[in-house]
Amino acid sequence: MNDKTKQIHARVTPQEKKRIAVNAKKCGLSVSEYIRQRCLGFAPREVPPQAYYDMCSKLEDALVLPEGEKTIPGILSELRETILLPGRDL
Numbered sequence: 001m002n003d004k005t006k007q008i009h010a011r012v013t014p015q016e017k018k019r020i021a022v023n024a025k026k027c028g029l030s031v032s033e034y035i036r037q038r039c040l041g042f043a044p045r046e047v048p049p050q051a052y053y054d055m056c057s058k059l060e061d062a063l064v065l066p067e068g069e070k071t072i073p074g075i076l077s078e079l080r081e082t083i084l085l086p087g088r089d090l
Contacts, residue, residue, distance in 0.1 A: 027045060062075055
């Protein structure tokens, strides 16, 4: 049963509202859930991009197969370039 019946209102600037919405989206949460978690002392984490999961799968395959196409250091380098280094938002 959803017993969330009370509301809290806060005024924010348009820039703050946009920033909150962007942060909530990065975490895969609604704005309400994001704000609720932040106010209750939680720090929601951003959902990793699909490239992270693709690289994890490649690493798992490399560990199982004796001679995969790429070595583990090569996969880790690709992971670093894809996930950690700055890129352009399209």
